[in-house]
Amino acid sequence: MKHLTPEDIQRYLDGVAGRDTGEFDDHLAGCPGCLERLEEYRALYVDLGDDGAIPALPGLTDKVMNRLISGRRSEEESGLLDFVLAGCGILLAAVALIVFVGLGPLTAGPAWLGGAIRDLAGAGASAASRLRPPVLLAAAAVIFLVYIANGIALRRPGTRSPRP
Amino acid sequence: MVTHIVSRMVRDAAEREDLAQDVFLKVYENLGGFEFRSRMSTWIARIAYTTCLNFLDRKRPSLIEDEFPDRGGVDAFPSAVPAPDKAAHSVEVADILEREIAGLPLKYRTVLTLFHLDGLSYEEIGEAMNLADGTVKSHLFRARRELHERLFSTYSREELES
Numbered sequence: 662m663k664h665l666t667p668e669d670i671q672r673y674l675d676g677v678a679g680r681d682t683g684e685f686d687d688h689l690a691g692c693p694g695c696l697e698r699l700e701e702y703r704a705l706y707v708d709l710g711d712d713g714a715i716p717a718l719p720g721l722t723d724k725v726m727n728r729l730i731s732g733r734r735s736e737e738e739s740g741l742l743d744f745v746l747a748g749c750g751i752l753l754a755a756v757a758l759i760v761f762v763g764l765g766p767l768t769a770g771p772a773w774l775g776g777a778i779r780d781l782a783g784a785g786a787s788a789a790s791r792l793r794p795p796v797l798l799a800a801a802a803v804i805f806l807v808y809i810a811n812g813i814a815l816r817r818p819g820t821r822s823p824r825p
Numbered sequence: 826m827v828t829h830i831v832s833r834m835v836r837d838a839a840e841r842e843d844l845a846q847d848v849f850l851k852v853y854e855n856l857g858g859f860e861f862r863s864r865m866s867t868w869i870a871r872i873a874y875t876t877c878l879n880f881l882d883r884k885r886p887s888l889i890e891d892e893f894p895d896r897g898g899v900d901a902f903p904s905a906v907p908a909p910d911k912a913a914h915s916v917e918v919a920d921i922l923e924r925e926i927a928g929l930p931l932k933y934r935t936v937l938t939l940f941h942l943d944g945l946s947y948e949e950i951g952e953a954m955n956l957a958d959g960t961v962k963s964h965l966f967r968a969r970r971e972l973h974e975r976l977f978s979t980y981s982r983e984e985l986e987s
């Protein structure tokens with residue numbers, strides 16, 4: 662048999678060749694050169710299985726837990742902010758409706774509405790009618806920008822979803 | 826495992842720490858999507874590998890350096906003088922080997938890590954790194970042959986035995 666190649670020796674040490682047939686063993690018994698190379702590779706394998714020189718990452722668990730907790734907290738805060746923004750949006754939409762459509766039908770509404778409520782609705786319509794479309798547009802823009810900024814903040818590194 | 830992969834793929838200590846944290850956060854966030862079609866260690870290895878790879882991809886100059894590492898490392902290393910203390914000698918051997926491994930291409934370093942330190946099979950390494958089994962074997966054989974040539978041309982087997 663020819664001398665063992667480095668690939669033969671590695672396959673032998675990996676346990677994927679030469680073990681069943683005994684072919685490599687027969688050669689190794691009579692070939693000091695191949696045996697020496699096998700022992701070198703065996704020593705290399707032992708050293709490769711030692712992670713002593715890989716630096717530890719102290720406090721990794723605590724740091725990961727802190728990031729998880731702070732991520733969850735900011736998600737909760739973001740949820741509250743979303744709720745507030747939704748409320749502002751609905752209010753803004755209602756004001757816009759009053760400005761553009763008016764509350765005539767409501768203030769002249771049915772008798773069961775009652776005088777005090779009709780007065781209140783009338784005052785609200787009067788205040789809303791003083792708002793101009795540019796003011797409403799600016800308010801809508803502010804709400805939209807805060808919403809977008811909040812969404813971007815949530816996509817910070819480490820919390821976005823990967824595709825493993 | 827995560828520490829092994831990150832440390833072998835990324836050189837900067839601060840970046841290693843951030844990346845290791847990122848890997849664990851991704852594992853946590855995606856745990857619900859794990860479908861038990863592979864061992865969990867393989868799945869985590871894949872997340873660690875792709876996270877580091879994406880990071881290196883964003884840092885293109887470093888990636889190029891990783892793919893074509895410095896080949897003149899051995900000359901810069903201290904000679905392996907046998908230490909009287911076996912533990913100290915073992916650390917020294919580990920350091921020598923670690924610096925030699927750092928001189929290998931990125932994929933060689935990763936397959937060596939996954940096979941020898943984390944006990945993954947050829948198939949599992951292929952799954953983690955998205956490589957064919959034959960490519961994994963080829964990378965492993967070449968990496969070990971290169972390490973063998975570099976180390977045993979400089980040191981004796983006795984010096985390198987832990």
